Amino acid sequence: MHSNGLFLKDVAGFLGSYYAGLAIMNAIAAFFIWRRKNRIGEAGFWASVALAMLVLASLAMSGSASSVPHLPESLRKLVNTLSGPVNYTAGTTALFAIAFVFRKFFVKPMVAWTVFNAALLLMGLAMADENFASIVMKPDNVPIVGLVFLLAFFTWVATKQAVENDERIAQGLPPLEKENDEKVLVWPDLVYTELICMVAVSAFLLAWALLLPAPLEEPASSVKTPNPSKAPWYFLGLQEMLVYFDPWYAGVALPSMVVFGLMAMPYLDFNKKGNGYYSINERKFAYLTWQFGFLELWIMLIILGTFLRGPNWNFFGPFEFWSPYKVEVLNNVDLPQMFWVNLLNRPLPRVAADAPWYAQIGTILLREAPGLVVMAAYLFLLPPLLAVTVFRKYFAKMGLIRYLVMINLMLLMLSLPLKMVLRWTLNLKYLISIPEFSLNF
Amino acid sequence: MAIGETIRNSQIWKSIFRHPMPLDRRNRIVVMLTNFFLHLHPVSIKKQGIALSFTWCMGGVTFFLFLVETVTGVLLMFYYRPTLEWAYNDILALRDVTSLGVLRELHRWGAHAMVITTWLHMYRVFLTGSYKPPREFNWVIGVILLLLTLLLSFTGYLLPWDQLAIWAITVGSNMARASPLLGYEGPGQQLLTIGGIDMITDGSDARFGLLGARFVGEETLNRFYVLHCIAIPLAVSLLLAIHFWRVRKDGGISGPL
Ligand code: HEM
Numbered sequence: 001m002h003s004n005g006l007f008l009k010d011v012a013g014f015l016g017s018y019y020a021g022l023a024i025m026n027a028i029a030a031f032f033i034w035r036r037k038n039r040i041g042e043a044g045f046w047a048s049v050a051l052a053m054l055v056l057a058s059l060a061m062s063g064s065a066s067s068v069p070h071l072p073e074s075l076r077k078l079v080n081t082l083s084g085p086v087n088y089t090a091g092t093t094a095l096f097a098i099a100f101v102f103r104k105f106f107v108k109p110m111v112a113w114t115v116f117n118a119a120l121l122l123m124g125l126a127m128a129d130e131n132f133a134s135i136v137m138k139p140d141n142v143p144i145v146g147l148v149f150l151l152a153f154f155t156w157v158a159t160k161q162a163v164e165n166d167e168r169i170a171q172g173l174p175p176l177e178k179e180n181d182e183k184v185l186v187w188p189d190l191v192y193t194e195l196i197c198m199v200a201v202s203a204f205l206l207a208w209a210l211l212l213p214a215p216l217e218e219p220a221s222s223v224k225t226p227n228p229s230k231a232p233w234y235f236l237g238l239q240e241m242l243v244y245f246d247p248w249y250a251g252v253a254l255p256s257m258v259v260f261g262l263m264a265m266p267y268l269d270f271n272k273k274g275n276g277y278y279s280i281n282e283r284k285f286a287y288l289t290w291q292f293g294f295l296e297l298w299i300m301l302i303i304l305g306t307f308l309r310g311p312n313w314n315f316f317g318p319f320e321f322w323s324p325y326k327v328e329v330l331n332n333v334d335l336p337q338m339f340w341v342n343l344l345n346r347p348l349p350r351v352a353a354d355a356p357w358y359a360q361i362g363t364i365l366l367r368e369a370p371g372l373v374v375m376a377a378y379l380f381l382l383p384p385l386l387a388v389t390v391f392r393k394y395f396a397k398m399g400l401i402r403y404l405v406m407i408n409l410m411l412l413m414l415s416l417p418l419k420m421v422l423r424w425t426l427n428l429k430y431l432i433s434i435p436e437f438s439l440n441f
Numbered sequence: 442m443a444i445g446e447t448i449r450n451s452q453i454w455k456s457i458f459r460h461p462m463p464l465d466r467r468n469r470i471v472v473m474l475t476n477f478f479l480h481l482h483p484v485s486i487k488k489q490g491i492a493l494s495f496t497w498c499m500g501g502v503t504f505f506l507f508l509v510e511t512v513t514g515v516l517l518m519f520y521y522r523p524t525l526e527w528a529y530n531d532i533l534a535l536r537d538v539t540s541l542g543v544l545r546e547l548h549r550w551g552a553h554a555m556v557i558t559t560w561l562h563m564y565r566v567f568l569t570g571s572y573k574p575p576r577e578f579n580w581v582i583g584v585i586l587l588l589l590t591l592l593l594s595f596t597g598y599l600l601p602w603d604q605l606a607i608w609a610i611t612v613g614s615n616m617a618r619a620s621p622l623l624g625y626e627g628p629g630q631q632l633l634t635i636g637g638i639d640m641i642t643d644g645s646d647a648r649f650g651l652l653g654a655r656f657v658g659e660e661t662l663n664r665f666y667v668l669h670c671i672a673i674p675l676a677v678s679l680l681l682a683i684h685f686w687r688v689r690k691d692g693g694i695s696g697p698l
Contacts, residue, residue, distance in 0.1 A: 140605070143553035147560075154561055157494060158568040178697045180489035186482045187469045190491045197498045198505050205509065205554065209546035216536060219529045220607040222656060231613040232598050234556050234591060239612065248627050251616025262584045266577035274570040276695035283570065290567055438619075439628035 007130045008065035015068060016061035018124055022117070023053035029113065042110065049117065056124070070128035071319075080317030085243075086424050088308065089417075092300045096291065103280070107160040119152075129319045135307050139215040144233055144306055151299065161278035175277035227311045227324055236305030237298050243313065244419045246430075246440045254412065261409040268406045270397050293413055332429035339370040364434055371432035375441070383407045481685055483693060490694035495569065499562035504681065506555040510593075511674065513548040516541070521600070523666035525659045528602035552594050559590045571695040579687040582680055589677050596669035599662060607657045610665070614657070617648035624648060 027050040034043035059067045099106055106112060123145075126132045136145060165175040218224075231239050241250035273282040280287050308315055310322035333342070340348050351363040365372065387395040387403060395403045422428040432441045448454055449462065463472040473484045489495055520539060521531045535542040563583060566572055572580035599610045618624045622633060623646055630641040643655050653660030688694065 140553075143550070143557060147557050150557065150561060151564075154497060154564065157497070158565065161494065162568070175697050177489040177492075177495065180487065180492060181696075182488055183485040184488050184491070185466070185469050185473075185485050186491075187463050187472055187479070189488075190482060190486060191479070193491060193493070193498065194501055197501060201502055201505055202509075205506075205547060205551055208550045209543050212546070212550070213536070214546045214549040215603075215605060216532055216601060217604040220602045220604060222607065222658075224604065226604055226608050229608045229612050232595060232609050234594065235613055238616075247616050247619035248621055248624070252620045252624075252627070259584060259588060262587075263581045266572040266574075266580050269573065272573070275573040275698070276569060276571060277697045278569055287568075294564065294567075434628075437628050437631055438626055 007133075008068045008128060011127060011133060012060050012063075012065070012068055015124060015127060016057050018127070019053045019057035019060055019069075022120055022124070023050045023057060026050035026053060026117070046113075068128050069125055071125045076129060076319040080320045083308070083315075083317040085304070085315055085420075088304055089296075089300070089420065093296055096295060100288075100291075103159050104163055107156060107163050112156050116152075119149075126318065131319050131321050135318075135322075139212055140233060141306055142212060144303065147299070148303065151295070155295075158278055159280070162280045165277055165279050166281040169279070169282065175279065177277040228309060228313055230305070230309075233302060233306050236309075237301035239313075240301045240305040240309065241416060244416065244423055248438075249441060254416070257409065257412050261413070264405055264409065268398070268402055268409075270402075289410070289413075297413070297416060332423065332427045334430045334433045335371045335374070335428060336367050336433065338426075338428070340367070360436075364436060368432050368434060371430070371441070374431055378411060379408070382411065481689075483689065486693060487696055489696055496694060497561065497565050499558055499565055503555060503558040503562050506551050506558060507677065507681070509551045510548060510555060513544050513551065514670065514674075516544050517548055518670060520544075523600065523662050525602070525662065528600065528662060532601045532603070552597060556590060556594055559587055563587060569695060573695075576687075576691045576695060579684060579691055582684050582687065586677065586680050586684065589673055589680070593669065593673045593677065596665040596673065599657070599665045600669065602662065610661070611657050614648055614651050617651050618643075618646065620647040 026046050030043045030046035030050060033039050033046060037043075056069050059069055106115070127136065135141060161176065165177075168175060230236060238251055238255060241254065244250070245254070269283075269286050271283050271286060273279070274286075307318065310316040310320075311324035311326070312328075314326050314328050316322055316326070336348060340346050349363050349367040351359050355363075383404065386407060391403070391407070394406070398406065419428075422431075430440045432439065434440070459475040460471045461468050463469040470484050473479050473482060517535075520535055522528065532545065535545045566580065566583065595610070595613060599606045618626045620627045622629045623641065624630060625641050625643045625646040625648075627641075627646075630646070631639075633640040643649065649655065651664075652658075653664045
């Protein structure tokens with residue numbers, strides 16, 4: 001199914017008001033820059049952006065489907081072919097890395113405003129694609145679009161202050177927060193802020209509720225399984241992990257460890273700096289670990305699971321039709337198979353079903369020896385090795401127990417991206433596969 | 442003016458509000474100390490502790506959304522019966538018949554919003570390093586609140602009893618089937634046998650405990666309804682009380698020393 005006239009007529013009204021909204025937004029920005037900052041050139045630029053948005057708005061509402069602004073077909077095809085779990089994960093990680101390294105540049109208000117506008121424009125153009133729109137506008141998916149923009153905005157707010165503070169600290173000044181040390185009365189200063197927040201949130205929620213009806217599908221039927229069957233959106237990161245791990249790990253062990261790790265965090269982070277103000281340089285290790293875990297392994301996986309996983313949990317590009325007939329070749333192999341059969345050219349170690357129990361266990365251990373060795377090295381060799389090299393200072397400061405908890409949580413967290421890479425490069429299915437005990441890893 | 446004066450001087454008004462209008466400095470202090478709702482707050486506070494750029498007001502917004510969910514949720518309970526016969530039809534009626542059916546939208550989008558604002562609140566607490574001493578334990582309470590918020594949302598997801606609902610819960614709860622030792626498809630459950638009798642079956646494992654049945658059915662609906670409307674909100678309320686109390690006891694909103 002490709003964008004057809006009927007669909008475009010449907011979204012034309014929405015897109016028209018969308019672009020009109022962008023025009024108003026930029027006009028206000030231009031006015032602000034002109035009157036408050038007195039930077040006429042910049043103001044003129046944003047005023048012309050506002051005008052351009054108005055043109056887009058009138059094009060969208062002109063009544064002819066072909067004039068609705070959209071991305072060229074060839075570009076959408078290209079995006080579809082280029083997108084896949086590998087490029088998605090590598091690409092988003094690279095984007096985060098770039099944003100981090102050049103954070104001083106990206107926190108400049110005008111740069112951020114440009115990026116924001118570009119993102120909104122791209123979103124509008126993409127919405128003229130039927131497949132894209134049908135996924136993004138699904139009522140339960142709308143909050144995730146909001147989440148993405150909110151996270152981007154607040155990350156910017158926080159990074160801007162952190163960059164400023166880091167510069168001040170480098171010059172020997174206290175963080176900005178310290179300047180606001182004086183005490184004020186809670187009534188009126190805080191109470192009124194809270195009141196305004198409440199009114200704003202109520203208004204926002206009311207508008208949302210009036211504009212977007214809550215979904216209600218057909219009555220429940222335990223025989224008609226929908227394809228794809230998805231958990232609620234905030235668990236889709238976990239569901240996406242099922243591609244790489246068995247449910248006992250992706251759905252039970254790892255989430256428990258995430259909760260435990262979050263709780264343990266304040267007791268593991270021995271760095272006394274960066275308490276009560278925004279800063280990055282004073283706590284780089286904690287900051288990067290958190291951002292990787294939260295933004296990449298939690299949020300980005302949710303977006304992948306929600307927007308890019310279709311029937312049979314196959315991957316679909318953002319402009320691709322969710323066909324239930326898409327076939328993905330699965331030729332993943334277990335490590336014992338790779339080791340014994342492919343490498344040594346021997347059959348997998350086997351034992352007769354009526355052999356005594358120790359022979360059974362022994363055979364399993366032998367068969368799984370390659371995976372067990374890898375796991376043992378990862379879990380038992382790596383921690384001491386890291387303790388005397390990369391983490392030497394950490395180990396000295398944390399002591400044995402805290403170090404062990406920290407390093408094991410790190411290794412568990414990293415098990416996900418590592419398994420992803422192994423899957424993509426070697427087609428590895430399981431490192432260890434013991435069906436006798438339903439234990440696959 | 443005069444009417445306002447009369448009302449504010451009446452015995453009824455004075456019996457409700459234990460303080461005069463907070464118009465001057467003295468009474469602005471008094472109001473914080475003598476009003477039940479306001480005494481959650483301190484009397485005065487560091488300016489940076491209330492800067493929007495610092496807290497984003499996210500904890501406050503999350504709490505407000507919890508209150509919105511409580512009110513709309515109670516009203517929804519008037520219209521909704523958690524049985525196979527009625528659940529879906531009652532939701533249908535909220536859409537098509539009930540004049541205040543928009544309650545359902547408020548409740549559903551409010552729930553999504555609360556999940557998002559909880560994450561954003563946690564994000565800002567991390568980014569300002571506010572989990573560091575002496576606030577470690579309040580962060581731990583926060584993590585439990587986060588978990589409970591997700592569970593609130595998850596249990597509520599089932600109640601409309603449509604295809605979206607039961608399959609999302611089916612997919613979600615299938616994980617419990619794979620719990621190590623305690624799920625009947627989980628690793629190591631084969632080890633739990635007594636005298637050759639399997640202890641962990643699809644009728645006794647972790648998933649059964651969650652669903653009250655072998656698959657998502659009427660027992661599950663009842664169980665999730667009770668969890669959603671009573672058990673989890675009570676737990677959240679208690680933890681919120683501790684959370685707010687600890688914010689005060691830990692020295693108020695964090696700031697540079
Ligand atoms: C139901 C969810 C929650 C509600 C309603 C809530 C509410 C609040 C409120 C109103 C504050 C005052 C400061 C502010 O607004 O930022 C606060 C502070 C705090 N919250 Fe939460 N919270 C929730 C969940 C969490 C979570 C998930 C965490 C962390 C995992 C957390 C950790 C903290 C900490 C450490 C503070 C003290 C921050 C400081 O002093 O700067 N809370 N919370």
